[in-house]
Amino acid sequence: MTAARLPVGAPLPDWMRHGSCVSGPERLLPWIAEPGQASAAEVAAMARVCAGCPVRLACAVDARGESAGFWAGRERGRLEALDLLDELAASDTSDVAAPAGLVVV
Numbered sequence: 001m002t003a004a005r006l007p008v009g010a011p012l013p014d015w016m017r018h019g020s021c022v023s024g025p026e027r028l029l030p031w032i033a034e035p036g037q038a039s040a041a042e043v044a045a046m047a048r049v050c051a052g053c054p055v056r057l058a059c060a061v062d063a064r065g066e067s068a069g070f071w072a073g074r075e076r077g078r079l080e081a082l083d084l085l086d087e088l089a090a091s092d093t094s095d096v097a098a099p100a101g102l103v104v105v
């Protein structure tokens with residue numbers, strides 16, 4: 001995810017501070033790997049972390065325009081962004097916090 005992409009010492013966006021991948025042993029997974037570089041076991045582990053993440057929707061929104069890394073439950077490709085948002089919109093996100101300023105319809 002994004003936290004590892006930020007320059008060392010850069011402040012995290014507010015939603016990112018609550019990501020399940022920014023602390024604990026989970027932060028050591030290959031969140032910024034290029035597509036295809038993470039092993040199947042690593043991808044599965046990251047997907048499990050994302051599944052319980054309270055800011056998954058905000059992460060998916062912020063991932064738009066990213067072409068690599070693991071965001072909101074899947075490896076990223078630039079063309080996947082809209083599909084991912086559609087998928088999240090169709091899922092039950094009632095327990096997921098939307099980022100400030102985002103209107104979810």
Ligand code: SF4
Pocket residue numbers: 001002016018019020021022049050051053054055056057059060070071072073
């Ligand atoms: S959805 Fe996944 S990648 Fe995004 S902040 Fe949460 S744990 Fe990290």
